[in-house]
Amino acid sequence: MANPQTSEPAIKAPTPPQAWPDEVYRVLKDVGVRQVGIVPDAGHSRLIRAFEADTEARVVTLTTEEEGIALLAGAWLGGERGVMLLQSSGVGNCINMLSLPATCRMPLLLLVTMRGEWGEFNPWQIPMGQGTKGALEAMGVIVTRADEPHLVASAVSGAAHLAFNTWRPAAVLIGQRVLGAKNFKELARK
Amino acid sequence: MNAPNALLHRREVVEELLRDRGDLLVIAGLGAPNWDISAAGDNPNNFPLWGAMGAASMMGLGLALAQPKRKVLVITGDGEMLMSIGALATIAVQKPANLTIAVLDNERFGETGMQMTHTAAGVDLAGMAAAAGFPTSRTVRTMQEVSELREQIHHASGPLFARIRIDPEALYFVLPPADGGILTTRFRQALLGDTSLYN
Numbered sequence: 001m002a003n004p005q006t007s008e009p010a011i012k013a014p015t016p017p018q019a020w021p022d023e024v025y026r027v028l029k030d031v032g033v034r035q036v037g038i039v040p041d042a043g044h045s046r047l048i049r050a051f052e053a054d055t056e057a058r059v060v061t062l063t064t065e066e067e068g069i070a071l072l073a074g075a076w077l078g079g080e081r082g083v084m085l086l087q088s089s090g091v092g093n094c095i096n097m098l099s100l101p102a103t104c105r106m107p108l109l110l111l112v113t114m115r116g117e118w119g120e121f122n123p124w125q126i127p128m129g130q131g132t133k134g135a136l137e138a139m140g141v142i143v144t145r146a147d148e149p150h151l152v153a154s155a156v157s158g159a160a161h162l163a164f165n166t167w168r169p170a171a172v173l174i175g176q177r178v179l180g181a182k183n184f185k186e187l188a189r190k
Numbered sequence: 191m192n193a194p195n196a197l198l199h200r201r202e203v204v205e206e207l208l209r210d211r212g213d214l215l216v217i218a219g220l221g222a223p224n225w226d227i228s229a230a231g232d233n234p235n236n237f238p239l240w241g242a243m244g245a246a247s248m249m250g251l252g253l254a255l256a257q258p259k260r261k262v263l264v265i266t267g268d269g270e271m272l273m274s275i276g277a278l279a280t281i282a283v284q285k286p287a288n289l290t291i292a293v294l295d296n297e298r299f300g301e302t303g304m305q306m307t308h309t310a311a312g313v314d315l316a317g318m319a320a321a322a323g324f325p326t327s328r329t330v331r332t333m334q335e336v337s338e339l340r341e342q343i344h345h346a347s348g349p350l351f352a353r354i355r356i357d358p359e360a361l362y363f364v365l366p367p368a369d370g371g372i373l374t375t376r377f378r379q380a381l382l383g384d385t386s387l388y389n
């Protein structure tokens with residue numbers, strides 16, 4: 001028997017979510033980011049498109065997020081700054097590799113779009129989403145959160161300056177409230 | 191001289207790869223490959239890993255993209271390469287012309303007691319690199335071929351992949367500095383100059 005499908009609407013993010021990726025792109029350009037490691041998340045798609053259109057930046061699509069930690073360590077050795085765009089589930093793929101920036105006193109900038117929290121539908125996202133901050137902090141990454149669209153760019157700016165000026169790993173967790181939550185039942189009806 | 195079918199010795203292989211290295215930048219995977227590049231002579235243009243298993247080839251990519259005018263050589267073990275096998279696909283897609291990945295394949299996790307790796311069961315790293323899209327990918331079995339590879343590292347257009355079949359011998363350690371901060375700082379200072387010391 002088919003699941004009863006209710007007509008509850010998708011949970012929308014509270015304010016227009018369009019502007020923050022463009023602001024974040026400007027912030028990352030201003031701090032000199034040139035290598036952009038990605039494992040896509042829908043929440044990063046606008047920022048990814050901006051970097052793909054940018055001939056000064058190299059977008060490196062990864063097979064797993066831990067590749068991105070090593071990529072950016074190599075970039076730093078070569079004098080370039082970078083960022084990784086990932087989903088909270090991908091933080092779990094990075095854990096031992098975070099030994100690298102921690103031991104080598106290297107900057108690292110991670111922009112993490114959160115799942116498994118506000119408005120989540122998919123139970124499989126909950127364990128890693130709830131564990132994201134703890135896992136990062138356990139490995140020495142300095143974590144800040146942004147839960148409103150107009151605060152994302154300043155959070156990224158602060159984390160980027162912290163990372164590149166003090167040579168420490170830093171992450172910004174972009175809350176699911178900023179991104180809006182998918183309603184899987186609605187998608188299943190289409 | 192090696193007998194025709196004898197396996198290569200890792201320290202001889204690495205010494206030849208690093209002979210007259212010029213300004214070659216070298217990253218070594220954790221364990222024995224680290225001791226091998228250090229035995230050939232500790233050098234600020236070396237970045238020998240002591241951990242972060244699976245990092246070597248992707249660090250090579252980040253470095254090669256950041257320094258397109260310099261040649262970058264990653265020397266690592268079969269176990270370390272297998273842990274980040276997806277990196278072969280990532281690197282092949284990026285096509286860094288100045289990057290070589292050389293895997294010292296002893297078919298063992300040497301450092302941890304010589305347990306067999308997948309390559310002992312026939313998994314073909316050179317074939318995997320070729321299938322990922324490395325334009326040049328080869329297996330090296332003789333010192334003559336090692337010398338050819340050395341030439342290619344300096345002069346051919348990459349990315350290059352070489353699986354070098356070596357003897358599973360356990361050798362004495364030759365230790366470079368262990369502190370990651372020192373390794374990073376001296377590498378950047380040698381490559382980027384004294385300005386890299388200032389935050």
Ligand SMILES: Cc1ncc(C[n+]2csc(CCOP(=O)(O)OP(=O)(O)O)c2C)c(N)n1
Nearest residue numbers: 221222243267268269270298299300301302
């Ligand atoms: C994530 C992780 N798992 C396991 C280990 C233990 N370990 C250290 S070296 C090594 C094997 C390395 O084998 P290989 O890369 O083939 O080098 P070899 O010593 O054979 O030259 C392992 C499994 C580790 N350091 N990190």
Ligand SMILES: [Mg+2]
Nearest residue numbers: 267268269298
């Ligand atoms: Mg081995």
